[in-house]
Amino acid sequence: MALFSRRDKKTTPSDEVETPDVAPEAHAPAAEVEADDVPQVNISMSTFGKPAPAPRPAPTPVPDGAQRVQRGPAEAPARTESVPGLPDNVLVRQALTALPEQPEPSDIMTLMRQLLQGHLFVRVRGDARAQLAEGKQLTMAVSAVGDDRYLLAFTGGDALQASVAADGDKETSAMGQPVAAILRNVVDGPYAGFILDHATPGRRAILPKALVEKAMQDADPEFTLKNLLAGERTDETPAAVGAALATTRVWVAAGAVPGEDKRMGVSEVRGANGSRHLEVFSHPLEVAVLGRNDRAVPLTPQQLSKALAADVGLTGVVVDPAGPWIMLDRSALAPVIALTA
Known part of the structure; x- marks a missing residue:
């Protein structure tokens, strides 16, 4: 807690839910x-x-x-x-x-x-x-x-x-x-x-x-992911976010698959080079503000781990695409993937 005292007009420092x-x-x-x-x-x-x-x-x-x-x-x-x-x-x-x-x-x-x-x-x-x-x-x-x-x-x-x-x-x-x-x-x-x-x-x-x-x-009581994404980026940031994903619930954006009336899928970011990054969100508000016809579905770290393990074609994840965001590859997600090892 930072504490500051003010004596005049100028301010100066003085010091689960079960889910499918x-x-x-x-x-x-x-x-x-x-x-x-x-x-x-x-x-x-x-x-x-x-x-x-x-x-x-x-x-x-x-x-x-x-x-x-x-x-x-x-x-x-x-x-x-x-x-x-x-x-x-x-x-x-x-x-x-x-x-x-x-x-x-x-x-x-x-x-x-x-x-x-x-x-x-x-x-x-x-x-x-x-x-x-x-x-x-x-x-x-x-x-x-x-x-x-x-x-x-x-x-x-x-x-x-x-x-x-x-x-x-x-x-x-x-x-x-x-x-x-x-x-x-x-x-x-x-x-x-x-x-x-x-x-x-x-x-x-x-x-x-x-x-x-x-x-x-x-919300995560400590706002862990949001604080990491809002902070200054360093070489340690991807590993820190990956570690946080191994302990913090996230959400995915679920919606209808085009051309298939009854099938649901979750959103990915796909690159021209064939990369596939699953979109994950620190809070359902992060899904809502994108303005898409998606539903925020919570995932425990274990569920996220199973999803990554089940689809080796996933390159990684993108966290909070509305920004500030970060893109992680599977190496940074090792703490998450290890949950199903």
């Missing part, structure tokens, strides 16, 4: 805030299992041959610090900025999927460092929207500064926490949801508690 087996066969799927000031949308929880319109940002094709469907960017953008010493959550910030004035459910789901990685900041009344040292319970900054109370969260230092400038309360602290901890706080606490960057025009949104609860039910 699915054969890996490509189906070629193609402070105080007024409610009116913040983009919000009612989300049906059934949306996760239904096709959604394709996200607005233009995707970039995965290299290495012909692709049936374009993908998002392979790597996360470079880290930024809008306030020196306070790293921004760039993926969440980009998703916020891309929200239209009247967001559709697909827009909110795109934002929610990017919230499953990294860190955010919260404001704490008083000196958080001193309160922690004394064993006191921290009082988080919240906002009232009608009769509901929403936890305030921030993507970076500039959003924190804007919040302080808006309410004038300089006797607060800024505390960086993993997103997983903040979302659990929303689910377990007396909140109707949380508001991101509430004082930053053009980059703010309300996320209702029901959406957070649903997302957390399907």
Whole structure:
């Protein structure tokens, strides 16, 4: 947990479900805030299992041959610090900025999927460092929207500064926490949801508690895969992702095989060189935001291992094609394949 104290307007650092087996066969799927000031949308929880319109940002094709469907960017953008010493959550910030004035459910789901990685900041009344040292319970900054109370969260230092400038309360602290901890706080606490960057025009949104609860039910508690894909890529990244796949549940995108009314298959990426990579997803939201007529089917590591062992023609997997994504060959997947050895 990173902890920062703020004394003036400038922010500075101070410190299972049982599932049917699915054969890996490509189906070629193609402070105080007024409610009116913040983009919000009612989300049906059934949306996760239904096709959604394709996200607005233009995707970039995965290299290495012909692709049936374009993908998002392979790597996360470079880290930024809008306030020196306070790293921004760039993926969440980009998703916020891309929200239209009247967001559709697909827009909110795109934002929610990017919230499953990294860190955010919260404001704490008083000196958080001193309160922690004394064993006191921290009082988080919240906002009232009608009769509901929403936890305030921030993507970076500039959003924190804007919040302080808006309410004038300089006797607060800024505390960086993993997103997983903040979302659990929303689910377990007396909140109707949380508001991101509430004082930053053009980059703010309300996320209702029901959406957070649903997302957390399907999420790896540590957001392992998402954090790996969002982080800086090194020579060790493929092995780390392969190891994570050996311990973490994933999803595949199941759909009808063209020309066969009753047969189902799961989506692959096929290259002009004959390579075949099974698409796997860290969360069902990652399937939904592709905007295809697919259903997210969970796979345990053992089921994924059996699929890879049963089809030696599979070159490997592509994880989270909407981006950031990574393509792994069978050597990187050795920990997964070993589960059926």
